[in-house]
Amino acid sequence: xxxxxxxxxxxxxxxxxxxxxxxxxxxxxxxxxxxxxxxxxxxxxxxxxxxxxxxxxxxxxxxxxxxxxxxxxxxxxxxxxxxxxxxxxxxxxxxxxxxxxxxxxxxxxxxxxxxxxxxxxxxxxxxxxxxxxxxxxxxxxxxxxxxxxxxxxxxxxxxxxxxxxxxxxxxxxxxxxxxxxxxxxxxxxxx
Numbered sequence: 001x002x003x004x005x006x007x008x009x010x011x012x013x014x015x016x017x018x019x020x021x022x023x024x025x026x027x028x029x030x031x032x033x034x035x036x037x038x039x040x041x042x043x044x045x046x047x048x049x050x051x052x053x054x055x056x057x058x059x060x061x062x063x064x065x066x067x068x069x070x071x072x073x074x075x076x077x078x079x080x081x082x083x084x085x086x087x088x089x090x091x092x093x094x095x096x097x098x099x100x101x102x103x104x105x106x107x108x109x110x111x112x113x114x115x116x117x118x119x120x121x122x123x124x125x126x127x128x129x130x131x132x133x134x135x136x137x138x139x140x141x142x143x144x145x146x147x148x149x150x151x152x153x154x155x156x157x158x159x160x161x162x163x164x165x166x167x168x169x170x171x172x173x174x175x176x177x178x179x180x181x182x183x184x185x186x187x188x189x190x191x
Contacts, residue, residue: 034185051119102131112139123151
């Protein structure tokens with residue numbers, strides 16, 4: 001790989017960040033999601049995250065920012081990464097199929113007023129879609145982070161933040177950047 005190719009990848013990432021920076025709708029969605037989470041947490045509710053592959057890593061990281069700390073020492077905020085229970089994941093996958101792993105956990109754990117924060121760069125992950133549908137039935141708030149077209153997540157989330165790209169690594173970089181901003185806003189409300 002040449003130096004110029006490396007620079008072109010960095011330039012692509014920077015260009016997407018500038019595009020998102022200038023997208024007032026996306027910026028407003030970040031603020032809205034943070035406000036929804038603050039309200040939910042103040043009312044004694046919890047945040048749940050989930051994703052597959054790299055999106056799972058993002059979901060895990062962001063849940064940890066709430067239970068740990070982001071910038072400041074403060075009370076731990078209740079957030080759970082649904083992928084974390086390997087025994088439940090493999091049991092559900094074995095008995096019901098992998099597409100049911102998150103929906104079953106949502107059914108077992110979530111309640112009205114909780115927030116499901118689901119990550120899928122394609123917006124078409126069946127297990128994510130079924131989790132969103134189950135959370136909706138429980139009257140939980142569903143926030144989705146996806147790529148450019150949102151896939152099948154369109155119309156199924158209370159808030160669907162779509163990164164204007166089809167390049168999975170660039171989408172995931174933006175999910176993490178915007179997720180960190182959400183964490184910072186929420187944390188400041190509980191300092």
